[in-house]
Amino acid sequence: EMQLVESGGGLVQPGRSLRLSCAASGFTFDDYAMHWVRQAPGKGLEWVSSIRWNSGTIGYADSVKGRFTISRDNAKNSLYLQMNSLRVEDTALYYCAKRGSGETLWTFDLWGRGTLVTVSS
Amino acid sequence: SYDLTQPPSVSVSPGQTASISCSGDKLGDKYLCWYQQKPGQSPVLVIYQDTRRPSGIPERFSASNSGNTATLTISGTQAMDEADYYCQAWDSGPHVVFGGGTKLTVL
Numbered sequence: 233e234m235q236l237v238e239s240g241g242g243l244v245q246p247g248r249s250l251r252l253s254c255a256a257s258g259f260t261f262d263d264y265a266m267h268w269v270r271q272a273p274g275k276g277l278e279w280v281s282s283i284r285w286n287s288g289t290i291g292y293a294d295s296v297k298g299r300f301t302i303s304r305d306n307a308k309n310s311l312y313l314q315m316n317s318l319r320v321e322d323t324a325l326y327y328c329a330k331r332g333s334g335e336t337l338w339t340f341d342l343w344g345r346g347t348l349v350t351v352s353s
Numbered sequence: 354s355y356d357l358t359q360p361p362s363v364s365v366s367p368g369q370t371a372s373i374s375c376s377g378d379k380l381g382d383k384y385l386c387w388y389q390q391k392p393g394q395s396p397v398l399v400i401y402q403d404t405r406r407p408s409g410i411p412e413r414f415s416a417s418n419s420g421n422t423a424t425l426t427i428s429g430t431q432a433m434d435e436a437d438y439y440c441q442a443w444d445s446g447p448h449v450v451f452g453g454g455t456k457l458t459v460l
Contacts, residue, residue: 291447
């Protein structure tokens with residue numbers, strides 16, 4: 233069974249850092265681009281960042297550019313999000329999502345359950 | 354940056370047809386997909402490549418995408434379809450954009 237499991241969330245003060253992890257299983261991790269998507273409490277989905285299978289192309293939403301860094305370790309089937317200079321508005325449930333392939337290329341065909349990040353003093 | 358606009362809410366009676374719109378500049382030139390999200394759950398893909406249903410998604414879910422508007426249609430809406438629905442497309446390069454989401458109420 234294909235699965236994504238996020239971890240690393242928690243309560244952190246503004247200005248501090250946090251590193252999220254996403255463990256993938258049940259599929260060939262290094263065949264796929266991976267993304268982070270977040271959802272603030274009671275709000276909609278917001279794309280955060282993406283990384284190609286070989287880390288060759290990386291993208292960030294303007295709201296996190298310069299503060300967040302996405303990375304992956306294909307040997308460990310893991311995706312990461314290093315979040316620095318956190319702000320109150322970064323408070324959200326952070327999902328790890330797998331990009332599809334073939335007919336589902338332009339979608340996220342697998343989502344984790346999310347890890348909650350709360351930024352508050 | 355590219356924007357997708359959805360109505361915040363749509364209401365429908367059980368058994369009737371619900372339509373949820375998603376608009377964006379030349380949206381018909383992009384591949385659009387739709388996700389369903391129920392409270393406390395992760396999003397689930399219900400439509401991909403504008404009109405196609407993943408396996409396991411009921412036939413009552415259909416969609417279209419042309420010009421500047423895409424539409425998700427749920428025929429014979431059931432109580433279990435009550436959820437938030439999000440459209441999503443790819444912007445330039447690796448960037449992705451979601452619509453603001455539409456809360457579907459079945460009453």
